[in-house]
Amino acid sequence: MKTKLSVKETAVSVVAFAVCYIVLLLVMFAMLAIVAMESVLPYIREHVNGVITVSVAFFIITAVIYIYFFFENKNVLAHVSKIIEIFFLLYLSLVLCTVIGKFIDPIARPLLFCPLMLVMFLRRRDALFINFVFATLLFIFNRYLNNIDQGGSVQMIESISSLLTIFSVGTFGIFLIKNIKNRLGCVLITLVLLVPAIVIAIVMRLTVMDEVTLKGMLNIAMYAALNCLFSVFLFMFFLPLFEALFSELTPFRLRELTSDNARLIKKLKANALGTYNHCVVVAQLAEACASAIGEDAELARAAAFYHDVGKLKNPEMFAENQSDYDLHKELTPELSVDIIRAHARDGAKLIKKYHLPELFADVAIQHHGSLPIKFFYYKALRMSDGSLNVANYSYPGPTPTTKIAAIIMLADASEAATRSLPDRSPEKVESFVKNLVEERMNLDQFVDCNITMRELTIITHTLVTSLTGVYHSRIAYPKLVLSKKK
Numbered sequence: 332m333k334t335k336l337s338v339k340e341t342a343v344s345v346v347a348f349a350v351c352y353i354v355l356l357l358v359m360f361a362m363l364a365i366v367a368m369e370s371v372l373p374y375i376r377e378h379v380n381g382v383i384t385v386s387v388a389f390f391i392i393t394a395v396i397y398i399y400f401f402f403e404n405k406n407v408l409a410h411v412s413k414i415i416e417i418f419f420l421l422y423l424s425l426v427l428c429t430v431i432g433k434f435i436d437p438i439a440r441p442l443l444f445c446p447l448m449l450v451m452f453l454r455r456r457d458a459l460f461i462n463f464v465f466a467t468l469l470f471i472f473n474r475y476l477n478n479i480d481q482g483g484s485v486q487m488i489e490s491i492s493s494l495l496t497i498f499s500v501g502t503f504g505i506f507l508i509k510n511i512k513n514r515l516g517c518v519l520i521t522l523v524l525l526v527p528a529i530v531i532a533i534v535m536r537l538t539v540m541d542e543v544t545l546k547g548m549l550n551i552a553m554y555a556a557l558n559c560l561f562s563v564f565l566f567m568f569f570l571p572l573f574e575a576l577f578s579e580l581t582p583f584r585l586r587e588l589t590s591d592n593a594r595l596i597k598k599l600k601a602n603a604l605g606t607y608n609h610c611v612v613v614a615q616l617a618e619a620c621a622s623a624i625g626e627d628a629e630l631a632r633a634a635a636f637y638h639d640v641g642k643l644k645n646p647e648m649f650a651e652n653q654s655d656y657d658l659h660k661e662l663t664p665e666l667s668v669d670i671i672r673a674h675a676r677d678g679a680k681l682i683k684k685y686h687l688p689e690l691f692a693d694v695a696i697q698h699h700g701s702l703p704i705k706f707f708y709y710k711a712l713r714m715s716d717g718s719l720n721v722a723n724y725s726y727p728g729p730t731p732t733t734k735i736a737a738i739i740m741l742a743d744a745s746e747a748a749t750r751s752l753p754d755r756s757p758e759k760v761e762s763f764v765k766n767l768v769e770e771r772m773n774l775d776q777f778v779d780c781n782i783t784m785r786e787l788t789i790i791t792h793t794l795v796t797s798l799t800g801v802y803h804s805r806i807a808y809p810k811l812v813l814s815k816k817k
Contacts, residue, residue: 648667
């Protein structure tokens with residue numbers, strides 16, 4: 332979490348918000364054009380006071396958004412692409428609601444599209460706030476500029492109904508969809524959101540209906556159901572576009588990136604099976620550790636899958652992919668070190684080549700930090716007079732800059748080392764993992780990632796529990812050959 336913005340970042344974010352506000356005004360006029368159709372200019376002249384009111388209100392709301400993120404989540408302000416993404420979603424939602432409200436029915440507007448999208452690329456608290464902003468923007472526009480061909484009471488009821496639907500059903504959807512791990516689950520959410528959406532639509536419309544009939548109520552219920560259906564359909568359509576345009580790492584995309592059909596995973600499985608199996612176990616460990624300290628478990632799992640893809644360049648030079656013969660026996664320690672430590676840099680390059688998330692590249696190059704490659708350093712010491720520079724036998728860094736990178740550093744080392752232990756009892760594994768964590772602390776591997784001692788303790792405990800579960804002891808099978816009875 333960014334705690335402070337530089338002067339440059341502050342200036343850029345202010346300019347970005349100013350541009351976004353200007354575009355928001357253009358969107359407002361586009362919505363007016365949809366509402367008034369061919370009579371747009373006379374309509375604007377007739378509602379000039381409303382245009383001024385809405386313009387001022389939109390400016391105040393834009394300023395409030397900036398103030399909120401300045402105090403609550405400066406990471407958003409530090410990334411112009413994130414600012415553009417949020418406002419682009421607001422523009423899109425406002426226009427879609429106006430179009431469907433104009434040509435189908437105001438009740439059928441996809442009011443839930445915006446909140447469902449927001450929770451995919453913002454924290455839940457931020458998504459709730461922007462959802463309230465969307466509700467307020469739509470309410471203000473409807474109240475002052477979208478009353479053509481409607482009576483005053485009907486228009487007010489529609490405005491309040493949409494406000495209430497976005498506030499209540501949208502909030503409900505945000506809390507529900509956060510726990511969904513596949514796209515089909517998002518479709519099933521429609522069935523849950525249908526009920527409150529229909530209830531709100533019927534109750535609000537009853538107050539202005541001249542005659543309450545079963546046909547009228549069914550008609551309202553149908554359009555309210557269309558609200559949910561349109562929202563989920565648009566969500567499913569636009570989410571992949573947002574993932575591609577803004578490099579969003581939604582749970583769905585992370586799952587796709589870690590499936591066996593992902594290009595690099597497929598190559599890893601085909602050309603470096605030992606490394607692939609190692610990555611699978613490290614991913615499980617990283618997911619458990621991230622969940623234990625409140626980090627993004629899906630993101631940690633996905634990043635762990637790619638942390639060793641650099642070994643694809645020389646898979647046979649790494650122990651987990653070798654058979655009986657060790658190729659390093661033919662090489663000097665210096666050459667072996669060059670090959671081994673290159674996999675971190677090669678992994679980052681490969682990840683960027685395949686246009687995968689930047690975080691994956693960061694983890695690939697940081698998961699060994701600046702640690703010495705002890706096996707070959709020790710081998711070189713035995714071949715020398717004992718005066719060697721350990722830096723020449725170490726990874727170049729950088730050290731982990733995020734908690735997820737630190738988790739994967741520990742999970743990677745713990746899994747590889749535990750697999751080599753002759754005694755994998757819980758006591759031995761616990762002692763080994765604790766020593767491993769302490770060694771990295773002593774070598775200043777966590778100074779750049781803001782991880783606490785409490786979190787390291789939790790990670791250690793989680794690793795020990797998980798590893799003893801993976802490498803638990805088994806009974807020895809009797810050496811008995813059975814044959815089929817004659």
